[in-house]
Amino acid sequence: MSSKEVDALKAKLPEAVATRLQSLRLADGRATLVVDATGLSALDRDKLEVAAKDALRGAPGIAETRVAMMADKVRRRIVAVGSGKGGVGKSTVAANIAVALARMGRKVGLVDADIYGPSQARLLGTEGIRPTARENKLNPVASPWGLPMLSMAQLADPGQAIAWRGPMAGNALAQLVEADWGDVEVLIVDLPPGTGDIQLTMLQRFKPAGAVIVSTPQDLALMDAMRAIELFAKGKVPVIGVVENMAGYVCPHCGEISDPFGSGGAQAAAKSAGLPFLGRIPLELAIRQDSDAGRPPAASDGAEGKPFLALAEAVANWLDRQDGAIT
Ligand SMILES: Nc1ncnc2c1ncn2[C@@H]1O[C@H](COP(=O)(O)OP(=O)(O)OP(=O)(O)O)[C@@H](O)[C@H]1O
Numbered sequence: 001m002s003s004k005e006v007d008a009l010k011a012k013l014p015e016a017v018a019t020r021l022q023s024l025r026l027a028d029g030r031a032t033l034v035v036d037a038t039g040l041s042a043l044d045r046d047k048l049e050v051a052a053k054d055a056l057r058g059a060p061g062i063a064e065t066r067v068a069m070m071a072d073k074v075r076r077r078i079v080a081v082g083s084g085k086g087g088v089g090k091s092t093v094a095a096n097i098a099v100a101l102a103r104m105g106r107k108v109g110l111v112d113a114d115i116y117g118p119s120q121a122r123l124l125g126t127e128g129i130r131p132t133a134r135e136n137k138l139n140p141v142a143s144p145w146g147l148p149m150l151s152m153a154q155l156a157d158p159g160q161a162i163a164w165r166g167p168m169a170g171n172a173l174a175q176l177v178e179a180d181w182g183d184v185e186v187l188i189v190d191l192p193p194g195t196g197d198i199q200l201t202m203l204q205r206f207k208p209a210g211a212v213i214v215s216t217p218q219d220l221a222l223m224d225a226m227r228a229i230e231l232f233a234k235g236k237v238p239v240i241g242v243v244e245n246m247a248g249y250v251c252p253h254c255g256e257i258s259d260p261f262g263s264g265g266a267q268a269a270a271k272s273a274g275l276p277f278l279g280r281i282p283l284e285l286a287i288r289q290d291s292d293a294g295r296p297p298a299a300s301d302g303a304e305g306k307p308f309l310a311l312a313e314a315v316a317n318w319l320d321r322q323d324g325a326i327t
């Protein structure tokens with residue numbers, strides 16, 4: 001083949017393809033293009049391939065066009081959000097960390113691994129949206145807050161009780177974690193409460209880079225939090241730190257702060273376990289109302305979003321420090 005023929009073919013390519021073209025070879029009537037697909041979603045990759053094939057269809061001497069997509073493999077890290085006890089605000093914290101990270105420009109996604117009691121579709125305002133699948137891989141659902149997400153709630157029929165047994169639950173989790181996350185670099189995983197099968201699968205199969213432990217300030221919740229901390233320690237997953245949620249009730253009428261669950265307990269527990277304390281989130285009516293309405297507080301500039309933004313910053317800094325340690 002002459003370079004003239006190759007140049008003539010290149011000239012036919014639309015700009016979107018041409019700017020990403022790494023090589024174009026011509027042999028036996030077949031054009032083989034290598035295209036840089038870094039950062040493209042599956043849908044955009046498909047579009048590029050179709051555009052390239054359309055452009056070269058019918059070109060003299062070309063019976064077939066093949067397009068190979070090359071992408072730098074994204075180094076994706078998982079941050080698990082867990083607690084020993086239920087109802088302490090894991091899902092709220094996970095959703096808001098994710099939204100805040102997205103606002104900070106991080107490429108972040110979220111997996112709702114609480115397959116028995118999924119709540120992220122509600123929290124992130126994606127209820128009723130079903131993910132599509134391509135080549136046996138799920139395509140995450142785009143939330144209105146600038147991040148893709150997947151929850152078991154989006155796969156089950158609405159209102160259908162899910163009675164997964166251990167191995168099935170593990171496989172369901174794998175479908176979510178191994179979905180087509182595109183260029184997502186940080187995957188926040190909202191774990192179910194406790195230290196059961198799903199948590200073990202998560203540790204063994206998907207090895208989070210780090211874990212955030214959520215606890216309320218009272219003693220019983222703290223004891224459960226210690227169990228979660230031990231679980232991560234056994235799985236050699238570093239604990240990024242402990243968050244104290246529902247600390248200090250802010251009266252919506254007078255603004256006075258009271259402590260229904262006590263205060264400072266999680267900070268003290270973190271200290272005694274030698275773990276970083278990541279911050280305190282007050283018990284606030286607006287947090288529950290906005291969360292229930294699918295408007296994560298971290299998406300707004302209101303006062304109730306501030307503690308979550310600070311928390312996300314601590315997580316981002318931790319991830320960056322890990323980068324520093326590796327390179
Ligand atoms: N700081 C807060 N102020 C007010 N309400 C909160 C706060 N954190 C969480 N909540 C509310 O408490 C409830 C439980 O929170 P969430 O679902 O996040 O807990 P969870 O630990 O994920 O629970 P589960 O163990 O069932 O998964 C929700 O109604 C949520 O809106």
Ligand SMILES: [Mg+2]
Nearest residue numbers: 090091114119
């Ligand atoms: Mg939850």
